[in-house]
Amino acid sequence: MSAPLSRAEIRRVVEAAMAEDAPFGDVTVAALVPADAVAVAHLVAREAGVLAGAEVFEVAMTSVDPTVVVTLHAVDGDTFQPGDRLASVEGPARAVLQAERVALNLVARMSAVATLTARYVAExxxxxxxxxxxxxxxxxxxxxxxxxxxxxxxxxxxxxxxxxxxxxxxxxxxxxxxxxxxxxxxxxxxxxxxxxxxxxxxxxxxxxxxxxxxxxxxxxxxxxxxxxxxxxxxxxxxxxxxxxxxxxxxxxxxxxxxxxxxxxxxxTHGVPAIDLGLDVDVRLGGSGGAVS
CATH class of the missing domain: 3.20.20.70 (Aldolase class I)
Structure with missing residues (x-):
């Protein structure tokens, strides 16, 4: 039996991915997003599939700032349909926006593998x-x-x-x-x-x-x-x-x-990523005004 995916292995991958994507931080959010802006985001399925990488998504989204809160609405192995919310994220907008792409890339790749595997297993x-x-x-x-x-x-x-x-x-x-x-x-x-x-x-x-x-x-x-x-x-x-x-x-x-x-x-070889999106609402801290 294969060993479960460890938190240490997840952190290793996420740290390497973040170092590649933002080696000196995200200059765009630093220049344009106010430091007190808050983001509320939802991981939403755009097509049907099987979820894999929920914990990976959580670790990636909290990797820039541990005060970011991730709430998972599904667990690995769950099936989903278009429009389903798989996770919610809330925290400093700069951290959420910086981590967004790495988190999405990993969970979309993993869910694509799980979805294709489920089709083969069914056969x-x-x-x-x-x-x-x-x-x-x-x-x-x-x-x-x-x-x-x-x-x-x-x-x-x-x-x-x-x-x-x-x-x-x-x-x-x-x-x-x-x-x-x-x-x-x-x-x-x-x-x-x-x-x-x-x-x-x-x-x-x-x-x-x-x-x-x-x-x-x-x-x-x-x-x-x-x-x-x-x-x-x-x-x-x-x-x-x-x-x-x-x-x-x-x-x-x-x-x-x-x-x-x-x-x-x-x-695992050449499987296309499944379509998952992160719907983000960014608001100025304490003002209620939308930034994006």
Missing amino acids: VAGTGARVVDTRKTTPGLRALERHAVRCGGGHNHRFSLSDAVMAKDNHLALLDDVTSALREAAERLPHTTHIEVEVDRLDQVEPVLASGVVGTIMLDNFSLGDLRTGVEQVAGRATIEASGGITLETIGDVARTGVDVISVGAL
């Missing part, structure tokens, strides 16, 4: 197959995007190259005897290290499984017919993962071949 309902992500994540945002996948009902693959052995075609091409090489590798590894091997032909399956040390075998870019044959050939000796070119249109058929796991790079 495999009743099959027993898990939908999992890949390492095709935005550099620096992997923990957030992986959390978003879980919010959409999906699961996570290995988090990094350090977490498990995953031998792909480029690795196998260097080996004369795959069976022996896998056995020797297992002897050098801690007993808790999971070993997965990717194959792209049916004739590669048996030499991999003959090693007796492989926990997962990935059938990469297999046709539906070959996936069904592969499931029969493996016969429960390892977890079977299907991968390669999986789409919303094909994932249901892939799941029905009997595979255990389906990895989908599209969950």
Whole structure:
């Protein structure tokens, strides 16, 4: 099971994003927005989706000034419709306006991943197959995007190259005897290290499984017919993962071949941000007059 998204990881991402966006403060608000102006804002959905990143939004909106108050009206994993208010913000206008873009960028990105994941998960309902992500994540945002996948009902693959052995075609091409090489590798590894091997032909399956040390075998870019044959050939000796070119249109058929796991790079790779907006009302402190 993947670890929950930590507050420390959220702060790390938000601090880096704020340093990039306002390295020396926001000169626009400093020049134009009165120091005593107060902002009241609402995070509003412009389209339907699944929320991910509520806590990230809160941390980002309070990162400039901790006196900013964020009230969440939904939690991660909740579905929303156009017009729904997902959060409210109140505090010094300068701080709210400076943090607005970073907060929106992160929650919109994460919610897009969760929304797309939920669509993939719905397509495999009743099959027993898990939908999992890949390492095709935005550099620096992997923990957030992986959390978003879980919010959409999906699961996570290995988090990094350090977490498990995953031998792909480029690795196998260097080996004369795959069976022996896998056995020797297992002897050098801690007993808790999971070993997965990717194959792209049916004739590669048996030499991999003959090693007796492989926990997962990935059938990469297999046709539906070959996936069904592969499931029969493996016969429960390892977890079977299907991968390669999986789409919303094909994932249901892939799941029905009997595979255990389906990895989908599209969950995090190139998904367009969902349309969330921050409706802001700025007023002069104590005057009741609107600034913007």
